[in-house]
Amino acid sequence: MAENALSKGYESQTVEDQWRKHWEENNVFTPDMDAEGDAYSIVIPPPNVTGALHMGHALNLTLQDILCRYQRQKGKKVLWVPGTDHAGIATQNVVERKLATEGLGRHDLGREKFVERVWDWREEYGSRILNQVRKMGASVDWTRERFTMDEGLSKAVRKVFVELHDQGLIYKGDYIINWCPRCHTALADDEVDHSNEPGALHYIKYPLADGSGELTIATTRPETMLADTAIAVNPDDERFSHLIGKKAILPLVGRELDIIGDRYVDIEFGTGCLKVTPAHDHNDWELGRKHGLEVLNILNEDGTLTDETGEYAGLTCVEARVKILEALKAEGFLDRIEEHEHSVGHCYRCKTIVEPFVSTQWFVAMTKLAPRARAAVPELTQIFPESWIKTYNHWLDNIRDWCISRQIWWGHRIPAWTCEDCGELIVSMEDPTACKCGSTNIVQDEDVLDTWFSSALWPFTTMGWPEKTKELDTFYPTSVLVTGFDILFFWVARMMMMGLHFMDEVPFHHVYIHALVRDEKGKKMSKSTGNVIDPVEMIDKYGCDSLRFTLTSFAAMGRDIKLSEQRIDGYRNFCNKIWNAARFALMNLPEEKPKTFAFEEIDGVHHRWILSRLESVKKDMDKAITGYHFNEAAQIMYKFIWNEFCDWYLELIKPDMRAGGERAEKAQFVLWTVLQEMMIILHPIMPFITAQVWSVLPGIENKDIATELYPEMRPACENADAEAAMNLIQESIVAVRTIKAELNVAPQTKLSVLIRTASDEAKALYEDAMEVMQALARLENVELGADLEAPRASASSVVQGNEVIVPLEGLVNFxxxxxxxxxxxxxxxxxxxxxxxxxxxxxxxxxxxxxxxxxxxxxxxxxxxxxxxxxxxxxxxxxxxx
CATH class of the missing domain: 1.10.287 (Helix Hairpins)
Structure with a gap:
């Protein structure tokens, strides 16, 4: 007997540490490039180097790991590439805060020394998130770890920039952007967090230039009126259409404004008249370009008003608003103010209110790259759930050119130089030493690239592009991308565009969009709310497998997860159940592999039943995992292991083990077969406990379950009759147990029952399972027959047409x-x-x-x-x- 091969209780930390170390030190998850088998690949969504593992990461990693471990079991050559993103703004902010504790700013160090300090920080702290990825049991290939600013990726980023520029797909120009006055940089749309906040609609009267009246305009930002260059009305609006082509006077300033007509104007909002401020509103910018309006900027980079605003110069927007409203009221231009909730954008890092701001920036011509990416879905790339395709298409259909320059120092510096003497712009793979005019007075652009620019190249640059590598040839396009819906546009769509443009192939065949992990009440987790559940703490407390199984069991396609610590604790009980079941099995198995029998030789309805159920589990798990129905996979294994294997089968074989001889040997063989295959099938979801149990099973030559193939199907073991028979026996046993429980009869009390059988076949089934019935229902005697008469004091339950009768005389005080x-x-x-x-x-x-x-x-x-x-x-x- 080998029960001592497993400790009395499951010690998750000890087991996890042991297997993490084994798998990484032995490069178990590094694919053999020369091995046979189809290729399967995933690139990890690179977490920010500044980040810490949160539940969204934990879910994402768990689902990817399930897919990778499962595909290895199916004999595929699997590559899962790990890595981190340099997270430009976030990382720079972290280092600047650290410098501030020393009484320094980045300008005190200068660009070169500051960047050195960031690299030092990355060396010291950048591995934290990857160590947490390790803690989740992620079966990535650590020999291929990448960083978006490592030497290879930096070279690839530069090549992409230069080629896109040479093709006219990257250009420099004035455009309205999202500007953070605190970070002093442009922000991508996805770097702006929008929230509805209480505000006000300020109704301001603009006199008509001909003195015939006035137009009242409602605005949430009266301070921007200083930059108004037109008033727009809808030409279908009968109230104002006759004014198109006339002029109005800008209050406080006196500047004449053209009244233009455009169907963009919402007749129902406010008064139906719109002040147009091209420099400080994204929609107004488009109106301005369409109608050729002047662009007047009234903001400095720090968010204060410019000198051109006169008495308001140097004020913040909020301060200027107060003074402007006072002036409007004093001069009779302020009609009224109404409360109004509206969306306000904030910097995703420092939470400062973001300002629409016209600036000279670098852009990618997304409108030229988007059509091919749109056409690729779903013909070349499928999105799961399909409901996200509509969202993906909508974004691409309404896409704007992408501002890729950032006014910070940490990141890929834009490879562009300007000649100070002749103004020539030089974009080059190599750093130029002189302009073609002969001047050496050339200056590199100060800006760096948006972090998402390098991330958009991740699927192919991580595999060695622009070199023609064996990895690219074997593993690109990747098989699936597992990611959250919040970066469907800003990462997924951009990867599609870049992959198609530079590789002439989509970057992935499937995209699986997982939902949010919320708290148990369905609220989004946030530190400010105090409802965050830390995955690292949960692993330390309950074990990694408990957390992984919890997340998997609730990962229904398209449905958010409501998570609580109690649920994780509940699945720790599942781990303990597996562990104890394995210990029981080892107590009843020989030291070596059990004696082998042909499956046709196995008798006993309970053996044939569990072997048949095992075949169903194999097929059902195949279907669930390949279809991305992760919650169904978890439920299949939970039901089979806890309900069928532990609660029923382990009880059913106890009489076999006591009987000894060939009967016990057959029971040992079936027990060993089911347990070891069950561990393999469960392994992708719960890698650690299955690895430990597997390693101590007798007769196992390969001690590492992570390299074991998925069990082959045994059609001969599929047995609908055995399953139907066991179903009848189980329901009958439950019927007796229920009657006992309802009538407060002690569970250990042995009863005599009568079963009024519905057919000869049913009677034969009960006769075959008599010993099982007596053992599990605690029965002294079972009487079978079609015409049995029930005692006067009795309780009964009908099971599939058979009446199970429990005499109660002397057992119950009615x-x-x-x-x-x-x-x-x-x-x-x-x-x-x-x-x-x-x-x-x-x-x-x-x-x-x-x-x-x-x-x-x-x-x-x-x-x-x-x-x-x-x-x-x-x-x-x-x-x-x-």
Whole structure:
């Protein structure tokens, strides 16, 4: 016996540390490039080098790992590339905060020394997130770890920039961007966090230049009126269409503004008139370009007003707003102010309000790259769930050119130089030493590239592009991208564009979009709310497999996960169940591999049943994982292991083990077969506990389950008759147990039962399973027959047409039980009356918080269910008394 091969309790940290170390030191997940088998590849969505593991990462890593471990089991050559993103703004902010503690700013060091300090920080702290990836059990190839600013990727980024520039797809020009006055840099659309905030609509009167009246305009930002260059009305608006072509006077300033017509104007919003400020509103910028309007900038880079604004110069927008409103009111231009909630953009890093700002920047001509990426879905790349395709298409159909320059120092510096003497722009793979005019007075652009620029190249640059590598030839396009919906546009779509443009192929065949991990009440997790569940803490407390199984079991396609610590703790119990089941199996298995039998030789309905169920599990798991139905995969394994294998099969084989001889040997062979294949199938979801159990099973030559192939199908073991028979036996045993429980008969009490059989076939099944029935239902005697007469005092339950009858004479005090039931029923009915009374009260339903009303509804439903069960039991007792 080998029960001592596993410790008495499952010590997750010890087991996890051991297997993490083994897998990494032995490069278990580094694919053999010369091996046979189809290729399967995933590139990890690179976490920020500044980041810490959160539940979204934990879910993302778990799902990717399930796919990679499963595909290795299917004999494929699997590459999962790990790496991190340099996270330009985030990393620079971290280092600047560190410098501030020393009383320094980046300008005190200068660019070169500052960048050196960032690299030093990265060397010291940049491995934290990757160590947390290790903690999740991610089976990545650590020999191929990449960083978006390593030497190879930096070379690739530069080549892409130069080629796109040479092709006219990267250009420099003035454009309206998102500007952070605190970070002093442009921001991509995805780097702006929008939130609805209370504000106001300020109704301002603009006099018509001909003195015939005025137009009242509603705006949330009256301070930007200083940069107004037109007023727009909808030409279909009968109130104002006759004014198109006329002029109005800008209050406080006196500048004449053209009144233009454009159907962009929403007739229903505000007054139906729109002030147009091309320099400080993205939509107004487009109107300005369309109508050739002047662009007047009134903001400095720090968010204060420029000298051109006169008395408002140097004020912040908020300060200027107060003074402008006072002036408008004093001069009679302010009509009224109304409360109004509106969307406000904030810098995703420092939370400062972002300003639309016209600036000279570098852009990628996305409108030219987008059509091919749109056409590729779903013909070349499938998105799961399909509902996200519409969102993907909408973004590409309405795409704007991408501002890729950032006014920071950490990142890929733009490879562009300007000759100070002749103005020539030089974009080059190599650093130039002189202009073609002969001047050496050339200056490199100060800006760096948006972090997403290098990330957009991730699927092919991580595999060695622009070199023609064996990895690219073997593993590109990648098989699947697993990511969150929040970066569908800003990362997924851009990778599609770049992959198609530079590789002439899509970067991945499938995109699986997973949902958000929320708290147990469905709220988004955030530090400010205090509802964050830290995955590292959960692993330390409950074990990695418990966390992984929890996330997998709730990862239904397209549905957010409501997570609680209690659920993780619940699946730790599942780990303990597996561990204890393995220990029980080892106690009943020989030291060496059990004696082998042909599966056709295996008799006993319980053996044939569990072997048949195992075949169903193999097929169902195949279908669930390949279809990205991860929650179904977890539920399949949970039901099979806990309910069928542990609760039933391990109990069913105890008489076999006691019997000894060939009967015990056959039971050992089936037990060994099911346990070891069950570990392989479960391994992708729960890698650590399965690895440890597998390694101590007798007769296993390969001690590392991570390199074991998926068990082959055995069609001969599929046995619908055995499953039907066991289903009948199980339901009959449950029927006896239920009657015992309902009537408060002690579980250990042995009974005699009668089974009024519906057919000769059913009778034969019961006869074959008699020993099992007696053992698991604790029966002294079972009488079978079609015409058995039930005793007067008895309880019965019909199972698939067969009546299971339990004589109760001497077992139950009917008067006492009925009295207890009457008392319990009275309490339940009283509580139910109170709950239903509340719900009939319109005042309560209409005025109480929705959550309280729902809770009361749930309580009423539960009480009603309890009432019905008690009434049913009461009837059973009355019927049993005759």
């Amino acid at each position: 008067e006492d039980e009925l009295a207890r039931l009457e008392k319990e029923l009275g309490k339940v009915e009283k509580d139910l009356k109170q709950a239903t009374g509340k719900l009939r009260n319109e005042s309560f339903v209409n005025n109480a918080p929705a959550a309280i009303v729902e809770k009361e509804k749930a309580r009423a439903a539960e009480l009603e269910d309890t009432q019905q069960k008690l009434l049913k039991l009461q009837k059973r007792l009355v019927d049993a008394m005759g």
